[in-house]
Amino acid sequence: MTNGAELPISGVIAFDPEICTGCGTCELVCSSRHEGISNPKLSCITIYNNSLDGEYTCDVCNQCQYPGCLSACTANAILVDQATGARYIDDETCVDCGLCYEACPFTPDRAMIKIRVVDGQERYFKCDLCKDRPYGPLCVQFCPTKALTFVTAAARKRPHKHEEDSGEGKVVNIARKDFFKPSGG
Numbered sequence: 001m002t003n004g005a006e007l008p009i010s011g012v013i014a015f016d017p018e019i020c021t022g023c024g025t026c027e028l029v030c031s032s033r034h035e036g037i038s039n040p041k042l043s044c045i046t047i048y049n050n051s052l053d054g055e056y057t058c059d060v061c062n063q064c065q066y067p068g069c070l071s072a073c074t075a076n077a078i079l080v081d082q083a084t085g086a087r088y089i090d091d092e093t094c095v096d097c098g099l100c101y102e103a104c105p106f107t108p109d110r111a112m113i114k115i116r117v118v119d120g121q122e123r124y125f126k127c128d129l130c131k132d133r134p135y136g137p138l139c140v141q142f143c144p145t146k147a148l149t150f151v152t153a154a155a156r157k158r159p160h161k162h163e164e165d166s167g168e169g170k171v172v173n174i175a176r177k178d179f180f181k182p183s184g185g
Contacts, residue, residue, distance in 0.1 A: 009065060009153045010085030011129060013045070013137055015058035020147035022049050022056045026139035033130065033138050035116075042116055044127035045139050045148075058148075060139075061112040061127040063087055064105075069113060069126075072103030081131040085153050088128035089113075096123055 027043035035042040045060040067087050070078040077094035080087055089100065101113045101124055113126045129150075130137045140148045 007065065007067075007070075007080055007087075008082070008085040009156050010063040010080075010087065011136070011150055011152045012063045012156060013060050013127070013129070013140060014149045014151050015060070016147045016149070017056050017058070018147075019145045020047065020056040020058070021145055022047055023144060025142050025144060026148060029138045029142045030127075033133075034125070044114065044125060046114075056147075057110075059106075059110045059112060061087070062106070063127075063129065068103035068105055069100035072099040074099060081128070084129055084131045086129040086131040087126075088131060089124055089126055091123070091125075094124060096121060098122070098124065100124060100126075 024040055024047060026045050027040035027047060028038040030044050031040065031042040032038045034044065040046070045058065048057045048059070049055075050057070063086060067078065070080070070087060075093055075095045075097070077090045078087060078100055079090050079093075101107055101111070101115065104111070104113050106112050113124055115122050115124055117123070127137075135141060136150045137148075140150045
């Protein structure tokens with residue numbers, strides 16, 4: 001819980017449906033990283049294909065500024081990573097009550113909090129922006145068409161049009177090949 005403290009803004013994964021091919025690479029690398037198996041049903045990100053119009057949509061946690069899931073959790077299992085601002089579920093603390101799932105404003109139409117079954121019991125999980133990974137979300141890095149981008153916390157803090165921009169906000173596409181080149185030389 002936040003105890004009234006201001007939450008840090010986190011980055012977020014942005015999706016461009018115009019260039020997504022629905023290949024599912026993002027789902028496979030996500031589930032592989034978090035669950036140790038490539039299975040789209042265990043992924044924190046979900047790609048849907050509307051077969052009538054051929055367009056894709058993406059469900060991944062929006063990392064809300066005022067997360068209903070965090071406020072609803074009576075077990076204090078929704079935590080905020082101090083380094084990245086990512087909102088995530090602590091598996092060790094979670095009692096699997098489902099209050100976070102019900103509190104998410106996108107449920108049930110576009111569930112950002114997912115459910116998996118472990119030993120016959122429902123367990124809740126959501127995107128944590130690969131918070132422990134220095135290069136950001138794995139799904140963004142491996143998206144072959146760059147339909148996923150990581151919007152930094154600074155970019156989310158950009159001032160409104162009538163305010164002066166500090167110039168610190170930026171969008172980082174970590175799928176670019178030059179991302180891993182050393183800087184300063």
